[in-house]
Structure formats: C-alpha cells, structure tokens
Amino acid sequence: MAFRGRGRGRGGFGGGGFRAAKQEPFELYPELEDLGTAEYSTRNLQLIKWYSNLQKYWNSSPYYYEGGSERTRNVQKPDVERLSDKNSQVANAKPPLWHFIKLDIDHVPAELARGDKKEKLGSKRVRWNPESAGMHKLDLFEKLEQKHQGQEGKENKENEDQEEDDERNEEEAEEEFSDEGDYEQNEYFDDDEDDYNMADDNDDEPFF
C-alpha cells in the first residue's frame, strides 16, 4: 500500500509539473450568489437629480482643471479647418479661473495670488451659466413633469411636443459642444437628462 501511494505521488509530481494556466476572461463584476435584491424606491429621486446636476456643472466649469498651457497646445485641429470652427471654439471655451476665483491677496494665500491687473471685471463678462441651453432643458423637464402626473390621455400630443423640443435642444447642444472635444469627458451626459425626462413622460416610472 505504501508503494502504491508513493508511486502515485511520484506519478503525480512528474506529470503535474508546470501546465499552462487556464485562461479565464477577466470579469470586473462577476455574479455573486446570496446577495439578495436591492430595494428600488424613488424616494431619493430629487437628491439624485441634484447630485447629477452638480456633477455636470463642475465637469463643465473651469473648476475642472485640465492643465494650463499644455491644454491649449494640444488642441486637436480638425482635418479641414473651417472659419466657423475658429469662432465657435473661442466662444465655447471654458472661462478662465479668475472669472470666478478672486486671486487677490485678501482672498488667497500670498504665493497663490495674482496681481490685480484684471480686477475690474464687468458683471456681464462673467458667464455663470455654462449652458443656457442646458438650463432651458431643465426647465422643460420641470414643466413637463408637472403636466404629466399620471395623465395618459395627453400622451400623443406630448410625444409630438417632446420630439420637437428634443430635436431643438439637441441641435443647440451640438452647436454648443461641437468644439468641446477637449473638454468633453467620457461621462458628459448632457443629453441623457433629456432622454430620461422624455421617458418619464411616456411611462409611469420616473426617470431623471
């Protein structure tokens, strides 16, 4: 019996030296058992919307810092330069930081401060709203939300209105952000808000 065991051992050792590891596809989120189901409730819907809006604002604001002079040097030039591109890029670039942050010595530490050459800033120059179209969409959403609280009779008419609004907003959005290639992040959900809104009106499930 001992010999048998030893023989097996030797056989096992000799045969199982170094086989290639079995390649398994890497799953970032594999299925786990016994986790239970999560609770779905729309109690916090307003909170989620607010958070989403804040994130969007920060991502589109000059606070989302992407490096100073490096950025401007690496601007992608489209294959065929058009005159309209140049104009729209200038108009849609993010406002500089000092429009919003007071960089004088009273408000920031001395070594971060900047001279007060540009202190006098007319209030009209500072753009507090990065996308007036965006705000417009939000308002639409709010109005639509008030109208369609469980009224299915008006659904057809709403569909037409929404599609028109949607197209119009999308055009505006495209114009505004066509040259924002550098500033666009992966998760720039400018349009998704609208899509969610529209879905909200068609179904009873509220989306945002």
Added chain:
Amino acid sequence: MVSQYGIKLATYLISASYGDFCSKVCECLLSRGTLTLMQIIRFTELSRENVVNCLRVLIHQNCVQAFSIQQEVAFGEAPKIVTQYMALFDNVIHKMRFPKFMQIVSEELGLDCLGIFEGLLQHGRLSLNQIIDRNKQTPDNSDVHVVQESFSILLNARLVERCPAPEPFLAPSSEEETPAKRRGTKSAKIAEAPKTIEQRALAEATPMESIRFLMEIDPLTGASEEKGMETHNVATLDEKWKQDFSDAELSASGRKKEILWRVNFEEFVRRLRHKACIEYVRIRLGDQSGIVLSAILELTRSSETTIKTDKSASLSINDIYDEVIKKDGGLGMDLERIRASLVQLGCQIPTTGIDETYSIDLKKIIELAQNEEVESVVLKRYGREAYRIFRLLSKSGSLLETDKISDTTFVEKKDTLKILYKLWKDGYLHMEKVSVNGPKQTLFLLWEINKESLWVRVLDEMYHAALNLRLRITYELDQEKEILQLPKEKLIGELEKRYKRLGKVRIILESSLMNLDGALMLFHDF
C-alpha cells in the same frame, strides 16, 4: 490621519468633480499630511503652474486650508515664514451629501434660497455681488431685493457663513505651553490634549463667532472691525444695499475687501445629526417620543457650540410643552405624556416640582444607533449565533472567557470558539491569552471588543463600500453611454430595455449610496 479607503474615496470624489490634477494634489496632501507648495510640487511631479491652479481651485472649493508658520532656522538666520497647506477631509466627503443639504434648504426656506444655495455649492465661495450677478443670468431671475432678502434668511438661519481667513499666521507656540495655561481651560478637570498644528490653523482661520454671521459693517462711518461688532445685527434692508460697498469691510491695509461667503457645513451636520437622533428615537421608542425629542432639539439647536454635543441644553417642561403642541401630531399631548416620553428618553423626573428642567443625552442615542449598525453587520456576515456573542461582549464591556461566553449565549463550545476566532481574525475582537499554572497548565482565552479600533475599521469598510458604489455607477453609465447619446425616437425594443434597465440600476445604486452616507455620518460626524 485618515484611514486608507477614506483617502481613496476623497481622491475619487475630487477627481470626478475637479479633474485628475486636483485629485493628485489632494491625494498628496491627504496621505502625506500638511505640506508646503514646494513639497507638493516635488511629490506630485506636476508643474508649478498646475499645482498653483489646483490649490486655487481646492481652496476656493473649501477642500484645502492654508496657513503660514514660522519655520525653525539655523542660529543666526532671520526667521523664515512659510505657507503650508492642509487638506480638509471632512469637507471633501461632504460633497457626497450636498443634495441632502439642498433638501434641508428647500424644505425649510423655499426655492429662492435654494437657488442662491445651489450657487454657493457650485462655486464654493461667492461674494454677495457675485450672487446677485449670477442670479441675473438664471432663467427665472428675481429682483435684487428678493435675492438679498433670501441671502439674509440663509445667513440668519446660520446656514451660510463668512469664509475663513485665507492665510492665518500661527505665532510660534512654545511647546512647553501646558493646556492649563491656555485661556478658558483653567477650570477643565480633564486636561485637553495639546492641539495639533492643523487644529490650531483651523481655529485661527475661523472668523470670530460675533462676525461669522454678520452681514455688514457700517460703511458710512468706515468703522474698523471692533466697532463693527458693536453695531446691531443687520436684518433690515435699507438704501445701503444699493451701494457697491454694502458688503465690504476694511482690510488691514485700509482697502475695501469684499466678504466671501460659503456654506456652513457645521450647521448642516448638526441638523442631520438631530434628524438621525429623532429618526432613531421614533423607530425605537415611538412617534410621541420622536415628537418630544424634535421639539427639544429645535429649541436648543442655536445654543449648541460644537457639533458633537453630549447633552442638549436644559429646558423647562413648559417650554417643551409649548413647542410640542406646535408640531404635527403633538397637539394632543399633555404634560403627563410628555413626561412619560422624557423618561423613555432617559431623563429622570425631578422629585422637587420647582425647577423641572430636562436635558437629553444625545451621545447615548448616537452610541446606541452605532451599536445597532455594527450588530446588524455582524448578523448579516457571521450569522445569528455570532450576533448573540457579539452583543454579549458589547454589553459586558470587559474580557470574557470562552466557556463563559458559550454558557451565556447557549452556543456549543466548539462553535463558539470557531466564531470567536473568525471575528478575531477579521479584527472585530481583541483576544488575550492567560495561562494558569496549576496542577494542569491550562490556557484561557479571553475576548473583548475594543470599540475605538472597531469603529475605525467599520468606518473604513464603509468608505470602501461607498467608493465601490460610486465606481459601479460610473461603470454602468459608461457601459451604456452610446444609448445615452441616442435621440429618444431610436430607443425601441432592445435599446429601450437597456435604457430602462440603466435608469433602474442608477436609482438603486444612488439610493443605496445615500443610505450608506447616512451610516458614514453616524460613525464619523455625529
């Protein structure tokens, strides 16, 4: 120092909101502590221009505080003054709960105040003129007077405060200075631990209580700061508002300096703490006790000086009664019922009827809530028997021997040992070995719960969970980003299903995150 996953979560929040450069700077400050500008540049390996701009953004968004300090130099050299930067971890994590703050403002003060408040959250710091200008560019812009009045309301409710000083100078303190020598602590029975430099910087930067919520100083008299404090608190609007210098004050050099305002996080945390206490009491002790507690807390809120107050201020039974009947559902309560609720809340009815005052032990309520939270985690992860054992150890507060635990909780000795070992391995328990030299040498194992270290571990796990949730939300949105960019008409059939699924998934994940955030605050801020 902040725990490992706390740093990771904070870094992720900054990166999602303000970009990778800012998050590098923030991570550097959180993991290495307070640094100077040159040190930050060296450690992050970013260019000076980038670091400077990131610091500007982070300070403006209240995530970093600067202060200047006298550096020790070699003998004979003139003393050098350097500026150091510290990360404000709490404020970074608060970004996750900005919507909860907005909810408080919206429910209590209305939409006009909410508009201003949202601006303060977006920009971190704004002057009154900036608030007015910003409001002009919103679609539903209101009259200047409405804006000023809304701002005034926010200020009176203490939800908005003056920004701290940008670069306070910390006079070199003698290390020999004992706590007893500091003002105000002579009567302290327990010696306070000497303040760290960061605590001193924050204390130095905070504006004095008397001007923290004070709007204006009389510009006509050109009063200095001291005189300004004597003028009455301005709540009335008058012609002064129309002047450009309505919210200016004289800076040290005599120039007019615009005051910047920011959200008063302390007040919001206090309100959320009260909400959590009331909710806990309502669930555990019933609606009536909840109403009584909320009445008491509302009356005593303005007298709380720190966030983590142990006991509420004392109130007489009549004051409590007056407030209770004003609340929903409180109308039918009489003095006897209120007294009964107070007993439930842990108060003792005084025997002499002359001075009937009560104060609630808030610390106890928070502790009970924390215990429940940890016990439910143990129940979910390790099972019912482990839950019983954990509760026993948690209540006893001292070292218990394995057999004793097994007898008291009616768990088999073998299983007890297994469970205790598992809990100990995961850091929930503290173990001590005692060997007794008798006829046979026996080894006893003693177990206990070390609350401080356990709470730190639980908090770190929660940060980890919150980070995972945020990453998962981003991942799910990223997976479906093509769908999100499609116009609505094209969303039919398969695409529509995916779209709806995405909506549900997002709501579930974000709601879970909000709930988890409540637990985070319970262990960190309350």
